[in-house]
Amino acid sequence: xxxxxxxxxxxxxxxxxxxxxxxxxxxxxxxxxxxxxxxxxxxxxxxxxxxxxxxxxxxxxxxxxxxxxxxxxxxxxxxxxxxxxxxxxxxxxxxxxxxxxxxxxxxxxxxxxxxxxxxxxxxxxxxxxxxxxxxxxxxxxxxxxxxxxxxxxxxxxxxxxxxxxxxxxxxxxxxxxxxxxxxxxxxxxxxxxxxxxxxxxxxxxxxxxxxxxxxxxxxxxxxxxxxxxxxxxxxxxxxxxxxxxxxxxxxxxxxxxxxxxxxxxxxxxxxxxxxxxxxxxxxxxxxxxxxxxxxxxxxxxxxxxxxxxxxxxxxxxxxxxxxxxxxxxxxxxxxxxxxxxxxxxxxxxx
Amino acid sequence: xxxxxxxxxxxxxxxxxxxxxxxxxxxxxxxxxxxxxxxxxxxxxxxxxxxxxxxxxxxxxxxxxxxxxxxxxxxxxxxxxxxxxxxxxxxxxxxxxxxxxxxxxxxxxxxxxxxxxxxxxxxxxxxxxxxxxxxxxxxxxxxxxxxxxxxxxxxxxxxxxxxxxxxxxxxxxxxxxxxxxxxxxxxxxxxxxxxxxxxxxxxxxxxxxxxxxxxxxxxxxxxxxxxxxxxxxxxxxxxxxxxxxxxxxxxxxxxxxxxxxxxxxxxxxxxxxxxxxxxxxxxxxxxxxxxxxxxxxxxxxxxxxxxxxxxxxxxxxxxxxxxxxxxxxxxxxxxxxxxxxxxxxxxxxxxxxxxxxxxxxxxxxxxxxxxxxxxxxxxxxxxxxxxxxxxxxxxxxxxxxxxxxxxxxxxxxxxxxxxxxxxxxxxxxxxxxxxxxxxxxxxxxxxxxxxxxxxxxxxxxxxxxxxxxxxxxxxxxxxxxxxxxxxxxxxxxxxxxxxxxxxxxxxxxxxxxxxxxxxxxxxxxxxxxxxxxxxxxxxxxxxxxxxxxxxxxxxx
Numbered sequence: 001x002x003x004x005x006x007x008x009x010x011x012x013x014x015x016x017x018x019x020x021x022x023x024x025x026x027x028x029x030x031x032x033x034x035x036x037x038x039x040x041x042x043x044x045x046x047x048x049x050x051x052x053x054x055x056x057x058x059x060x061x062x063x064x065x066x067x068x069x070x071x072x073x074x075x076x077x078x079x080x081x082x083x084x085x086x087x088x089x090x091x092x093x094x095x096x097x098x099x100x101x102x103x104x105x106x107x108x109x110x111x112x113x114x115x116x117x118x119x120x121x122x123x124x125x126x127x128x129x130x131x132x133x134x135x136x137x138x139x140x141x142x143x144x145x146x147x148x149x150x151x152x153x154x155x156x157x158x159x160x161x162x163x164x165x166x167x168x169x170x171x172x173x174x175x176x177x178x179x180x181x182x183x184x185x186x187x188x189x190x191x192x193x194x195x196x197x198x199x200x201x202x203x204x205x206x207x208x209x210x211x212x213x214x215x216x217x218x219x220x221x222x223x224x225x226x227x228x229x230x231x232x233x234x235x236x237x238x239x240x241x242x243x244x245x246x247x248x249x250x251x252x253x254x255x256x257x258x259x260x261x262x263x264x265x266x267x268x269x270x271x272x273x274x275x276x277x278x279x280x281x282x283x284x285x286x287x288x289x290x291x292x293x294x295x296x297x298x299x300x301x302x303x304x305x306x307x308x309x310x311x312x313x314x315x316x317x318x319x320x321x322x323x324x325x326x327x328x329x330x331x332x333x334x335x336x337x338x339x340x341x342x343x344x345x346x347x348x349x350x
Numbered sequence: 351x352x353x354x355x356x357x358x359x360x361x362x363x364x365x366x367x368x369x370x371x372x373x374x375x376x377x378x379x380x381x382x383x384x385x386x387x388x389x390x391x392x393x394x395x396x397x398x399x400x401x402x403x404x405x406x407x408x409x410x411x412x413x414x415x416x417x418x419x420x421x422x423x424x425x426x427x428x429x430x431x432x433x434x435x436x437x438x439x440x441x442x443x444x445x446x447x448x449x450x451x452x453x454x455x456x457x458x459x460x461x462x463x464x465x466x467x468x469x470x471x472x473x474x475x476x477x478x479x480x481x482x483x484x485x486x487x488x489x490x491x492x493x494x495x496x497x498x499x500x501x502x503x504x505x506x507x508x509x510x511x512x513x514x515x516x517x518x519x520x521x522x523x524x525x526x527x528x529x530x531x532x533x534x535x536x537x538x539x540x541x542x543x544x545x546x547x548x549x550x551x552x553x554x555x556x557x558x559x560x561x562x563x564x565x566x567x568x569x570x571x572x573x574x575x576x577x578x579x580x581x582x583x584x585x586x587x588x589x590x591x592x593x594x595x596x597x598x599x600x601x602x603x604x605x606x607x608x609x610x611x612x613x614x615x616x617x618x619x620x621x622x623x624x625x626x627x628x629x630x631x632x633x634x635x636x637x638x639x640x641x642x643x644x645x646x647x648x649x650x651x652x653x654x655x656x657x658x659x660x661x662x663x664x665x666x667x668x669x670x671x672x673x674x675x676x677x678x679x680x681x682x683x684x685x686x687x688x689x690x691x692x693x694x695x696x697x698x699x700x701x702x703x704x705x706x707x708x709x710x711x712x713x714x715x716x717x718x719x720x721x722x723x724x725x726x727x728x729x730x731x732x733x734x735x736x737x738x739x740x741x742x743x744x745x746x747x748x749x750x751x752x753x754x755x756x757x758x759x760x761x762x763x764x765x766x767x768x769x770x771x772x773x774x775x776x777x778x779x780x781x782x783x784x785x786x787x788x789x790x791x792x793x794x795x796x797x798x799x800x801x802x803x804x805x806x807x808x809x810x811x812x813x814x815x816x817x818x819x820x821x822x823x824x825x826x827x828x829x830x831x832x833x834x835x836x837x838x839x840x841x842x843x844x845x846x847x848x849x850x851x852x853x854x855x856x857x858x859x860x861x862x863x864x865x866x867x868x869x870x871x872x873x874x875x876x877x878x879x880x881x882x883x884x885x886x887x888x889x890x891x892x893x894x895x896x897x898x899x900x901x902x903x904x905x906x
Contacts, residue, residue: 088640088641089420090420090551091550091551092550093551093557093641094552094557094640094641094707094708095552095643095729100729103728103729159770162774166774166778167774167777167778170778173772173780174771174775174778174780175766175768175771175774175775176731176764176766176771177731177781178731178732181541181724181726181732181734181760181762182726183728183732185462186726186728213468219673275827291757295767296767296768297764297768298771299767299768299771300767301729301730301731301767305730305767311667312386312418312420313386313418313420313795314420314421316416
């Protein structure tokens with residue numbers, strides 16, 4: 001009971017701490033967008049000099065004629081009531097911000113999950129292998145791999161994979177999320193609900209062909225993103241393995257005659273994994289915000305490209321919306337990581 | 351004594367010759383370009399090639415400056431850029447659309463040159479208000495002569511148009527106005543797959559004012575008049591004939607246009623098409639005047655409002671005497687009014703369309719009378735067009751040997767975010783057609799391998815022009831502008847940046863249009879450094895002053 005109470009207090013504290021963090025971020029976004037060069041109202045007219053009454057009307061409509069403190073309060077009120085507004089940029093003009101975010105987030109989530117899967121499947125075993133074989137050839141190879149793959153520009157790796165597997169061998173689709181006209185759950189009657197993630201939606205509609213189509217498109221971007229991240233993962237896991245493998249409890253296990261394999265995997269690896277989970281979780285949260293280069297290279301319209309386009313068209317409401325959404329995702333994931341960490345390791349919440 | 355004097359003179363001359371002199375002052379000037387790919391990925395290279403050709407002549411010190419498109423647009427309005435790159439895609443296919451937005455006083459202000467010549471302005475009004483070819487030819491000749499003399503703009507090149515398609519696909523026409531997906535045929539198939547790297551902003555005719563949105567609108571909506579399959583001749587669309595003076599459709603004073611409408615036409619949702627719907631659609635565009643839309647083409651350029659301001663037409667301006675007749679009473683003659691009625695902004699929309707704002711661009715909400723119906727729209731990813739079973743005009747291009755349209759039951763257009771994705775799609779034959787825009791280097795690569803790949807690379811001329819704009823307030827001396835006109839090397843831009851795929855341009859009017867004359871070719875040519883430097887030399891001490899003026903302009 002006491003333990004549960006302590007965990008509850010910890011979660012509550014973390015949630016309360018998230019509020020000022022969000023406020024600071026929202027305030028920073030508000031200020032930065034207003035000091036950037038370029039007038040979002042004039043930008044609406046495509047270079048033509050609009051008549052002053054039209055400028056005034058647009059400013060009034062957007063609330064830009066209000067005192068800055070009123071604008072700030074309105075901005076916060078709208079965000080906390082879930083109203084992210086309507087795009088005022090050239091690219092998404094007039095479209096609700098939430099529609100754009102919700103329409104693109106599933107694509108980013110799919111890449112992020114795919115990338116994390118590949119990174120984990122490649123990086124964690126390599127890190128364990130290297131940590132368990134310190135300074136042996138395998139360790140050197142993994143360290144070299146980790147360094148090289150981590151510094152490879154992601155777009156370059158993506159282009160190489162596209163060229164080899166997409167264009168030359170034609171084993172996998174070179175770009176995009178889908179081939180064909182009938183996207184999963186595209187017809188309103190085909191699914192009871194849709195997630196926007198084609199892999200999941202194709203399972204919901206029970207169409208194996210669609211699932212294969214979706215996964216095939218996801219493979220190259222996931223491998224690209226995952227391979228680059230796997231270098232970081234391998235190095236992180238290795239470093240933690242080295243710390244735990246020489247810790248007292250593993251020494252004790254060895255002294256008790258526990259087989260090496262069991263020492264490595266049951267004792268050292270499990271304990272090494274706790275800080276790794278935190279790091280990987282944060283990495284995952286960052287990917288959720290949009291793996292811009294991967295999305296661009298593979299022509300996948302996710303959150304990253306949305307933010308990029310919004311910045312280049314000074315779409316104030318869209319940038320605000322995406323950053324707020326991003327902040328919320330990071331806060332939620334951080335919270336989850338903290339809670340999971342606290343559940344795994346009670347020392348964290350002390 | 352004479353020898354001594356001679357020796358002293360020789361020593362003096364030699365010493366003078368040997369004394370290092372300060373380098374001749376160069377005129378500093380900024381060349382601005384857009385760095386957010388508004389004109390594609392080649393923009394930096396175009397700016398560099400221009401900088402090089404102007405600097406090579408030795409008298410100018412050209413500094414490159416850039417901004418994202420949103421800020422760039424404001425820079426020219428707020429007069430921050432003395433010399434900048436710009437492009438133009440016509441709204442209506444008439445020579446006027448390449449002249450009035452640039453050489454008329456109001457247009458020049460909008461385009462950032464601030465060129466202000468009342469005589470030229472009058473000529474522009476003359477050509478816009480008459481359909482007499484003799485008068486128009488005279489006025490266009492005079493305007494182009496003024497353009498070459500005053501150099502508020504330097505025409506550079508016509509952008510290349512290209513499409514790449516799998517061998518066997520038929521009727522891929524690089525039409526100067528609209529790429530017609532509904533005439534493309536793939537024998538033996540019912541579905542055509544395509545890719546583009548263009549983006550759709552929205553599909554409401556009252557709002558769309560970008561290439562790809564209009565492109566899709568042109569497949570789903572019809573207009574009163576439509577373009578020929580291959581050229582810019584107008585044909586009857588929803589109207590039964592093209593109004594002319596000869597058939598009584600255009601009044602003698604050019605102020606009244608009468609359109610007789612087809613009967614039995616319905617929108618794809620089954621609702622009726624008639625003259626009242628057309629009037630309501632035009633009024634909707636003018637009243638909503640949506641941000642960034644082409645509504646001004648109706649209430650201002652099209653002279654449907656006396657005050658040239660947004661709003662419904664005044665009573666009697668658009669008459670609907672019966673269900674199949676609509677009459678437009680213009681406030682001033684507009685010689686290209688028919689072309690305006692062929693532009694997407696004039697497309698009739700059903701009675702049910704949102705009268706208070708933007709109509710959604712989702713499948714089921716985009717409803718026209720055209721050959722296709724929009725059945726799927728995943729923003730920035732996919733557009734699916736299916737045959738409109740109630741399309742009224744399948745024999746539109748029968749006389750040109752193009753059978754019933756639309757040719758394919760379904761067209762799937764994949765929207766890609768990069769040029770390279772487009773190339774990959776066509777190279778792997780994941781799609782049948784790749785249209786707009788493959789990078790020049792990729793296009794050259796595909797062209798070199800088209801036989802082995804089983805592809806056809808088709809080039810065409812595009813109505814888009816690219817040019818250099820001078821803000822004449824910031825670069826007020828026309829001799830400086832003329833010197834730069836001499837220095838520009840279009841051949842270098844074309845060969846270095848576009849690998850020969852672009853067409854050098856010597857007037858703001860592209861060669862495909864009537865009344866165009868390559869005035870810059872005769873007067874300035876290309877890379878004429880000697881002429882540029884001679885001109886600047888003639889200015890003598892005035893050049894220093896000019897340098898100061900431009901330097902001041904640069905620092906504003």
